[in-house]
Amino acid sequence: MSSASVSLPVFAVPRLPALVQGAAALVWLPQAALLAWAVQGMVEGAGWRAALLPAAAVLALGVLRALAEAWGARAMYAAARSHLSALRAHAVAALAHRSPLDRDRARSGQAASVLAEQAEAVVPYLVRFQPARWKSVLAPLAIVAAIAPLSWIAALVLLVAAPLIPVFMALVGMGAQAASRAHMVELGGMNAFLLDRLRGLATLRALGAVDATATRLGDTAQSLRRRTMAVLRIAFLSSAVLELFSALGVAMVAVYIGFSLLGTLDFGAWDTRLTLAQGLFILLLAPAFFEPLRELAAVWHDKAAGEAGLAGLRDLAAGGVMLVGAGDGLGLSAGGGAGTAVVGAGVAVAEATEAAPSRMPPVVDVRNLHFAHAGEQPLFDDFSFTVRPGEHVALLGASGVGKTTLLALMAGLLPAQAGEIRVGGTILDHASAPTLRRRMAWMGQRPHVFTAPVADNITLGRPVEAGQAVTGALHLAGLGAVAQARPEVMLGDGGHGLSGGEAVRLALARVAVWPHADLLLVDEPTAHLDSETATRVTDALLALARGKTMLVATHDPVLAARLHRAIDLSVRITPQRSIA
Ligand SMILES: Nc1ncnc2c1ncn2[C@@H]1O[C@H](COP(=O)(O)OP(=O)(O)OP(=O)(O)O)[C@@H](O)[C@H]1O
Numbered sequence: 169m170s171s172a173s174v175s176l177p178v179f180a181v182p183r184l185p186a187l188v189q190g191a192a193a194l195v196w197l198p199q200a201a202l203l204a205w206a207v208q209g210m211v212e213g214a215g216w217r218a219a220l221l222p223a224a225a226v227l228a229l230g231v232l233r234a235l236a237e238a239w240g241a242r243a244m245y246a247a248a249r250s251h252l253s254a255l256r257a258h259a260v261a262a263l264a265h266r267s268p269l270d271r272d273r274a275r276s277g278q279a280a281s282v283l284a285e286q287a288e289a290v291v292p293y294l295v296r297f298q299p300a301r302w303k304s305v306l307a308p309l310a311i312v313a314a315i316a317p318l319s320w321i322a323a324l325v326l327l328v329a330a331p332l333i334p335v336f337m338a339l340v341g342m343g344a345q346a347a348s349r350a351h352m353v354e355l356g357g358m359n360a361f362l363l364d365r366l367r368g369l370a371t372l373r374a375l376g377a378v379d380a381t382a383t384r385l386g387d388t389a390q391s392l393r394r395r396t397m398a399v400l401r402i403a404f405l406s407s408a409v410l411e412l413f414s415a416l417g418v419a420m421v422a423v424y425i426g427f428s429l430l431g432t433l434d435f436g437a438w439d440t441r442l443t444l445a446q447g448l449f450i451l452l453l454a455p456a457f458f459e460p461l462r463e464l465a466a467v468w469h470d471k472a473a474g475e476a477g478l479a480g481l482r483d484l485a486a487g488g489v490m491l492v493g494a495g496d497g498l499g500l501s502a503g504g505g506a507g508t509a510v511v512g513a514g515v516a517v518a519e520a521t522e523a524a525p526s527r528m529p530p531v532v533d534v535r536n537l538h539f540a541h542a543g544e545q546p547l548f549d550d551f552s553f554t555v556r557p558g559e560h561v562a563l564l565g566a567s568g569v570g571k572t573t574l575l576a577l578m579a580g581l582l583p584a585q586a587g588e589i590r591v592g593g594t595i596l597d598h599a600s601a602p603t604l605r606r607r608m609a610w611m612g613q614r615p616h617v618f619t620a621p622v623a624d625n626i627t628l629g630r631p632v633e634a635g636q637a638v639t640g641a642l643h644l645a646g647l648g649a650v651a652q653a654r655p656e657v658m659l660g661d662g663g664h665g666l667s668g669g670e671a672v673r674l675a676l677a678r679v680a681v682w683p684h685a686d687l688l689l690v691d692e693p694t695a696h697l698d699s700e701t702a703t704r705v706t707d708a709l710l711a712l713a714r715g716k717t718m719l720v721a722t723h724d725p726v727l728a729a730r731l732h733r734a735i736d737l738s739v740r741i742t743p744q745r746s747i748a
Pocket residue numbers: 269270271541542544547565566567568569570571572573574721
């Protein structure tokens with residue numbers, strides 16, 4: 169098995185916006201000085217006119233500060249959003265490169281929850297927490313540096329109160345991150361459960377299991393509520409710690425300044441006593457000293473939630489069984505370039521925009537194949553067989569013998585552990601898999617029908633001419649006369665509106681619309697169909713496979729008999745019977 173360890177792109181904090189935001193926090197220093205100076209002037213009898221100039225300067229600085237903060241925040245927000253887009257693209261690409269047969273792949277609801285919902289917590293973390301952290305170091309130091317030359321005791325009080333805050337915040341923060349992570353895991357789990365049960369609602373209703381499911385969902389919701397409350401408790405606790413220490417710090421400075429101005433205390437200043445302007449200046453700066461720390465506390469929860477969101481994305485992107493040719497160590501292009509296999513909807517094809525080449529259908533040569541699913545007995549050990557160009561081969565054998573697995577190995581959806589698979593003479597490996605998949609079409613056992621018009625369900629967004637090609641494909645798949653399968657008809661959730669046999673033929677139309685494929689890998693196309701529908705599907709399949717190489721995993725003896733040859737995987741003797 170190949171697995172890839174994943175590291176997500178790292179956020180490069182944009183320097184200028186961060187600096188501008190940090191500098192904006194310092195604008196309060198000259199503002200406070202101007203205010204103190206104006207009050208001192210008025211007390212000394214200079215009149216209100218003396219306050220006009222400082223007031224205008226305070227206003228101008230305030231506007232400047234607001235503009236700087238707004239610009240910095242916008243720039244940070246834009247950078248954070250584009251970073252989140254890159255993270256999402258990375259996680260989605262990693263998810264798309266996981267083998268569809270990987271049992272450990274994240275459940276759909278969970279993946280959707282992480283990508284759409286939980287990842288959003290990364291933006292406030294990057295936009296608010298990182299600059300707040302900067303500010304909480306820069307601004308208090310600058311304020312202490314401004315206060316210390318006037319009063320060493322006021323500076324000392326602030327310096328003693330300040331470190332207690334980060335210490336307590338760190339203690340609280342450890343719990344916050346664990347609680348946020350647990351909360352997000354619970355949220356993802358509930359989404360996955362809900363999506364799964366909604367998909368199976370008809371089954372649950374038919375078997376009278378709706379109430380039991382509702383009870384379980386209720387229990388999960390209660391558990392999520394408890395986790396949400398735990399996160400909120402920690403958030404409130406961290407705010408309370410900070411407010412307590414900052415209130416104490418400001419109060420102590422205020423008491424000192426008050427008694428100093430009254431003349432009761434005559435120590436703590438370098439000169440004789442503090443003047444009114446000096447005292448006022450220190451008083452105005454004391455709350456500003458704690459302001460960045462309060463801001464840091466307010467965004468502390470953002471940090472916990474953001475890091476939990478990042479961990480969720482990292483888990484989504486990490487490890488697992490990868491498609492052959494998906495790129496080890498994630499050399500993944502976010503947009504899914506030429507090497508990206510489009511897997512899903514029961515049909516896997518690679519992107520190909522070139523015209524169908526006029527070439528021979530491929531020979532398939534499997535030599536000394538060895539494969540075992542993780543922790544299981546080997547399904548194939550030194551297994552070899554050859555399929556000639558244009559040959560149609562049935563893969564037979566009891567349920568669980570490995571027919572689907574063999575098809576998946578040939579499509580590179582699973583990596584073989586030993587041996588080689590050659591398609592058209594080329595060994596299937598990481599380098600060749602994307603190109604080889606361009607000539608393959610895969611029809612899985614349970615083709616997914618999307619909630620979309622029939623035409624979109626057939627083209628799947630691939631570059632095919634919708635009109636003619638879709639009509640031709642519908643015809644080839646034997647759906648030409650079915651009213652429910654007209655290109656413009658909207659299909660319901662999970663293919664409601666089509667019968668089981670029609671849904672299978674829709675999956676065949678997906679293969680038919682893609683002329684590049686000359687190796688068809690088809691998994692039990694007639695399973696669960698009545699004999700008449702199975703005959704129609706078989707007719708359509710054979711029409712489609714004319715001039716192409718095809719392997720069909722099947723339990724259907726009628727279908728097998730209409731193919732050129734059969735390989736029985738239960739006995740692993742090849743070839744068993746040759747019709748061609
Ligand atoms: N993704 C997987 N991870 C681990 N084991 C798997 C996985 N898929 C299948 N298996 C196991 O591998 C064995 C072969 O499964 P496979 O689906 O290839 O059999 P099959 O011959 O196609 O069966 P059926 O005819 O019922 O479709 C089974 O024992 C199955 O439990």
